[in-house]
Amino acid sequence: MEPAEGTSRRSAFYETRSISRDVVVPEYPELGLIAFDSPNDPEPSVRVEGGRIVEIDGRSETEFDLIDAFLATHGINPTVAEEAMALDDITFARMLCGHDVPRTEILRLVEGMTPAKVARILSLLSPLELMQAMAKMRARRTPSIQAHVTNRIDHPLLIAADAASAVALGFRELETTVPVLRDAPLVALALLIGSQVPAPGALTQCSVEEKTELELGLRGLTTYAETVSVYGTEQVFLDGDDTPWSKALLASSYASRGLKMRFTSGSGAEVLMGGAEGKSMLYLEARCVAITRAAGSQGTQNGGIDGINVTGSVPNGMREILAENVMATLYGLESCTGNDTQMSASDIRRTAHTLPLLLAGSDFLFSGFGSIPSYDNTFGASNFNAEDIDDYLMVQRDWGFEGVLRSQGDDTLLPLRRRAAEACRAVLDELDLMTFDDAELERVVTAHGSLDVSEHQTDETARAGDAIIEREITAVDVVRALSIRGFELEAERVLEMTRQRLFGDHLQTSAIFAEDMSVLSALTDPNDYAGPGTGYRPAPSRLEEMARVRQERSHVELLAEQAPHAGCVVLTETGPAAVRPRPDEVVVGISPAFGVDVWLTLSGLTVGEALRQILAGIEEEGVAARVVRVTHSLDLGMIGWTAANLSGSGVALGIQGKGTALIHRADLPTLANLELLSMAPLIDGSRYRLMGRNAARNARGEKPSPVLLPESGEPMGPRYHAKVVALINRESQCLRHGDPQEIEVTWPS
Amino acid sequence: MAELRYPLGQHNRADIRSQTGKSADGLTVADIRNGTITAADAAVDPDTLRRQAEFAEQGGNPQLADNLRRGAELALFSDDDVLRFYDALRPGRSSVAELQGIAAELEAGGAERCAALVHEAIAHYSRRGLIS
Numbered sequence: 001m002e003p004a005e006g007t008s009r010r011s012a013f014y015e016t017r018s019i020s021r022d023v024v025v026p027e028y029p030e031l032g033l034i035a036f037d038s039p040n041d042p043e044p045s046v047r048v049e050g051g052r053i054v055e056i057d058g059r060s061e062t063e064f065d066l067i068d069a070f071l072a073t074h075g076i077n078p079t080v081a082e083e084a085m086a087l088d089d090i091t092f093a094r095m096l097c098g099h100d101v102p103r104t105e106i107l108r109l110v111e112g113m114t115p116a117k118v119a120r121i122l123s124l125l126s127p128l129e130l131m132q133a134m135a136k137m138r139a140r141r142t143p144s145i146q147a148h149v150t151n152r153i154d155h156p157l158l159i160a161a162d163a164a165s166a167v168a169l170g171f172r173e174l175e176t177t178v179p180v181l182r183d184a185p186l187v188a189l190a191l192l193i194g195s196q197v198p199a200p201g202a203l204t205q206c207s208v209e210e211k212t213e214l215e216l217g218l219r220g221l222t223t224y225a226e227t228v229s230v231y232g233t234e235q236v237f238l239d240g241d242d243t244p245w246s247k248a249l250l251a252s253s254y255a256s257r258g259l260k261m262r263f264t265s266g267s268g269a270e271v272l273m274g275g276a277e278g279k280s281m282l283y284l285e286a287r288c289v290a291i292t293r294a295a296g297s298q299g300t301q302n303g304g305i306d307g308i309n310v311t312g313s314v315p316n317g318m319r320e321i322l323a324e325n326v327m328a329t330l331y332g333l334e335s336c337t338g339n340d341t342q343m344s345a346s347d348i349r350r351t352a353h354t355l356p357l358l359l360a361g362s363d364f365l366f367s368g369f370g371s372i373p374s375y376d377n378t379f380g381a382s383n384f385n386a387e388d389i390d391d392y393l394m395v396q397r398d399w400g401f402e403g404v405l406r407s408q409g410d411d412t413l414l415p416l417r418r419r420a421a422e423a424c425r426a427v428l429d430e431l432d433l434m435t436f437d438d439a440e441l442e443r444v445v446t447a448h449g450s451l452d453v454s455e456h457q458t459d460e461t462a463r464a465g466d467a468i469i470e471r472e473i474t475a476v477d478v479v480r481a482l483s484i485r486g487f488e489l490e491a492e493r494v495l496e497m498t499r500q501r502l503f504g505d506h507l508q509t510s511a512i513f514a515e516d517m518s519v520l521s522a523l524t525d526p527n528d529y530a531g532p533g534t535g536y537r538p539a540p541s542r543l544e545e546m547a548r549v550r551q552e553r554s555h556v557e558l559l560a561e562q563a564p565h566a567g568c569v570v571l572t573e574t575g576p577a578a579v580r581p582r583p584d585e586v587v588v589g590i591s592p593a594f595g596v597d598v599w600l601t602l603s604g605l606t607v608g609e610a611l612r613q614i615l616a617g618i619e620e621e622g623v624a625a626r627v628v629r630v631t632h633s634l635d636l637g638m639i640g641w642t643a644a645n646l647s648g649s650g651v652a653l654g655i656q657g658k659g660t661a662l663i664h665r666a667d668l669p670t671l672a673n674l675e676l677l678s679m680a681p682l683i684d685g686s687r688y689r690l691m692g693r694n695a696a697r698n699a700r701g702e703k704p705s706p707v708l709l710p711e712s713g714e715p716m717g718p719r720y721h722a723k724v725v726a727l728i729n730r731e732s733q734c735l736r737h738g739d740p741q742e743i744e745v746t747w748p749s
Numbered sequence: 750m751a752e753l754r755y756p757l758g759q760h761n762r763a764d765i766r767s768q769t770g771k772s773a774d775g776l777t778v779a780d781i782r783n784g785t786i787t788a789a790d791a792a793v794d795p796d797t798l799r800r801q802a803e804f805a806e807q808g809g810n811p812q813l814a815d816n817l818r819r820g821a822e823l824a825l826f827s828d829d830d831v832l833r834f835y836d837a838l839r840p841g842r843s844s845v846a847e848l849q850g851i852a853a854e855l856e857a858g859g860a861e862r863c864a865a866l867v868h869e870a871i872a873h874y875s876r877r878g879l880i881s
Contacts, residue, residue, distance in 0.1 A: 069873045074812060107809060211832060218828045220788065234877070238840045243879075245870035246838035248816070252863065253831045255820025258793035296816025332810055474788040476781055483778045491778050498791045499773040502765050504801045505756035507817060509810060519756040523808050 021345040024313045032276020032284070035267075035311065035320035036123040040278035044117035046081045053078050057116040065234040067287050070244035071115075075294030080112030089117075093124045096330075097132040099531035106137065110330045115286035118330060122323040123282060127356055130322045134360035136529050137329035139299075139522040140510035141536045143361045145404040146336065147171035147371035149191060150378040151450040154183040154461045156190035157436055158444050158453055160424035161417035163194030166371040167202045168416050169389070170405040172512050175226060175368050177207040179378050183461045184208045185468035186433065188221040189478060193427060194420040196493035201513030203260060203506070207379075210242070210250060217259045220475030221468075223497050224260035224506075226301050226336070226367070230291050231265065232284025236275040248295040255296075258501030260511065262299035262334060263292040267320060268307020281311055285324045289331050298509045299334025301367040302327075303357075308341045308383075318353050325362060334510035334522070340368030342381040350383050351395075359401050361536065363510045373449040386448075393549050400546065402538050407549050418445045419490075426485035427478055433464040555726040565599035567748060569608030573741040577628040580648040585624040586695045588614055589643025590743070591656040592631050592734035598727055601659025602680040602720055605688075610659060611745065613685045617692020623649075623699050625692075627743040630654075634731040637671045640664030642740055649699035653691060658727045659683055663695045674698055675706045681720055682709045755804045757797065768792040768824070795821035815862070822860035830854075834863070838870055845871055845880055 003009050014020060029038045047055035053072040054061045064072060087109065095101040110118065125133060147166040151158050163174055176191050178184045188206040195202040206216050207227040216222045230247055231237045237244070247263070254261035265288030267281035276284060285302065292300045303325045304311050311317040321338065328335040337357055344350045358365055369392075370382030377385065384392055389405070396403035421444045428434040436444075443453045467473075475498050482491035496517065500506060506513065511521035518524075529535025538546065571590070588611070591598075595607050611627070618625040628646055630639040640654030640662045650666040651674075659680035662673040675694060677683050690707045697704040754760040758773070766772055771790045780786040802817035823831055837843045837851050848871045855864040874880045 066873055242839055249838050250835050251816050252819035252823055253835055255817050256823035293812055296812040298813055476788045480781050483782055499776050501793050502767050502773050503758040504793055504797055505758050507801055523755050
């Protein structure tokens with residue numbers, strides 16, 4: 001079809017790209033669709049009278065909304081406020097990124113700042129400066145990572161098995177949620193069991209409505225909570241069915257039972273709920289983060305979250321997201337940094353969203369990496385999902401940043417998944433909640449996702465969930481059931497999570513349990529980054545672990561395919577090669593290891609077959625052919641040129657063991673050629689034959705059309721270059737001084 | 750009593766007791782199986798939370814410390830009470846009188862900080878016209 005008048009085929013092509021499915025908008029400050037510095041943002045200000053905060057960002061005490069009032073009472077430190085607010089924005093921005101001012105001094109000053117002040121300072125930082133601030137300011141030295149573990153049918157055994165897989169991969173917090181609220185207790189119980197199978201200490205949560213979530217925690221079926229949402233305007237806060245005071249009491253309720261808890265916020269939420277009051281996203285998020293600190297939450301999950309696609313739709317949206325993450329650290333909070341919602345249909349764009357944060361590090365790089373397939377993610381697809389684990393591990397290997405995950409094969413995962421599914425099945429049976437047969441258990445163990453298991457009646461899970469609530473089943477009942485059914489290790493580990501509540505160590509900022517049950521928190525493992533040579537660095541053993549990915553192949557493995565083809569052609573050296581014995585010939589120059597140590601070209605043809613086709617092509621044109629081995633060079637140009645200088649016609653065809661071939665002529669510079677087929681993986685037998693014919697026609701003084709390779713958009717380098725290097729190494733081991741050798745070619749019968 | 754150092758689970762494992770006087774290692778799988786231990790034996794003691802509040806304060810976070818002290822107060826209330834107090838503070842759930850009743854209940858149970866939080870809420874909810 002012809003392109004429409006005034007349009008190109010190129011622009012029609014652009015419409016087919018995944019990025020064209022993303023829709024973005026210009027800034028609309030009146031709707032809050034602006035990342036930084038809305039014209040409606042207030043001027044930063046504070047007034048202290050008699051040790052009390054009586055003005056915040058242009059509003060006096062009598063005009064305070066609920067958020068201002070809570071910050072005035074519990075948030076902004078009146079003893080630091082005047083000093084902090086008097087600091088020049090750019091001066092403080094520089095203190096933030098540099099290595100001269102310690103983290104603790106930044107924290108002291110931010111205690112006295114208002115939301116508008118903090119937002120304005122962060123708007124001054126470039127992406128790189130935000131990364132520097134993040135590296136310096138995050139609370140815990142050792143990064144960690146959280147997984148989503150969900151499935152679309154709330155299958156409890158699959159939850160347990162996937163929880164075990166997630167912990168084996170390195171996740172230390174597991175978050176689940178349910179499409180059917182009544183399923184929540186059952187799913188939380190399954191997650192708790194599965195999470196303790198590979199190693200002790202992973203924390204688990206079930207994200208549901210605030211009161212139900214608290215109830216699950218009180219029963220010990222979850223070990224932390226995160227969906228404690230706060231918002232940046234009073235109206236949206238109330239629409240979210242809470243106030244700063246109810247949220248503060250909720251935080252204390254979790255503490256009262258020894259449960260870890262963090263708040264959640266994130267830009268875009270106020271816009272989505274129609275109540276941004278024309279303010280910028282970063283300013284509203286500053287109010288959220290300030291409330292989070294003021295209410296005594298040890299940490300926050302922020303950085304877009306459910307609103308990421310709103311923030312992503314405006315200019316500078318991703319810089320705003322990173323600024324939010326940094327903001328959490330400025331308030332001394334545990335930073336659980338989003339990346340938990342797919343922000344683009346484009347793989348490039350969604351990766352670009354996450355990479356700067358990964359390189360900078362945070363307390364939890366993801367507040368939900370989808371450890372399950374995207375179709376099973378009942379939060380909606382995460383920015384990275386099970387489909388992307390190998391990509392993530394490879395990027396971690398490339399950069400050597402601490403991405404916290406490790407590669408695991410089926411040899412490790414399958415036994416853990418089986419154990420988790422069996423333990424969960426036994427508990428559900430022992431507690432008279434649900435039963436599963438062996439066939440279903442097998443399906444769960446090997447499943448990629450819920451499409452691979454049976455669709456049970458969802459009402460069954462809901463009834464089991466109801467029973468857990470009605471019969472007041474707690475973690476203690478889970479321990480008993482595990483023990484009765486012989487899962488002593490898991491019983492002990494679930495009990496240890498209950499025992500930890502007696503200590504409350506994990507209530508401190510950024511606390512997690514390592515796999516040896518030691519507590520890593522801002523108190524035991526404070527971030528001490530202060531420039532090169534300081535802060536967290538992966539240990540050598542960890543770098544080793546990061547290097548081991550599924551796609552890694554040793555040279556021995558890469559070359560294993562060569563040996564079976566040894567002897568596919570017999571190439572016998574008969575003495576020094578003759579020089580121009582007759583004018584009507586083409587010389588075929590072969591590389592040092594061709595048919596010696598290298599037997600298979602990159603396209604999968606044997607070297608014997610490639611040579612046979614070349615010789616046949618020359619013969620078809622009625623030209624004589626001779627084979628010589630060039631021993632002193634593995635460079636294809638040099639091989640072809642050396643052969644051309646031995647050829648009576650001056651024309652030669654050169655070929656390496658990996659299959660790369662060219663046609664050369666004696667009067668050309670060494671590195672020139674008449675034709676070059678550089679993409680060895682794409683050269684099939686018919687093309688080698690055409691190369692032979694073209695060489696012969698060149699020898700006769702004709703100018704044949706060059707041989708074309710098939711079109712291919714596949715990048716050859718990443719797939720073949722490891723093998724190329726292994727093959728070139730073999731060529732180089734066959735190098736020797738001396739003249740080219742005449743070769744007698746025989747074919748095994 | 751031994752000096753309590755953070756993390757308590759590492760330095761004071763034997764010193765910390767639940768509200769019913771159980772040590773962590775006294776909570777055994779065997780006792781759970783024979784029914785001599787229940788969920789109530791795994792309740793954190795208010796004094797432990799107060800000690801954690803001191804750690805938080807030393808770590809530079811007085812708001813986290815306040816939260817842990819409020820948690821210490823709530824530790825002695827039942828699950829149902831805790832759920833009820835939270836619910837009462839949510840928008841549109843309670844009248845001034847009902848919140849005053851909650852505050853009185855908290856005070857009677859020794860939860861002065863939580864009661865103060867409720868009194869604050871009453872003042873600001875009233876000022877913003879959320880309750881009457």
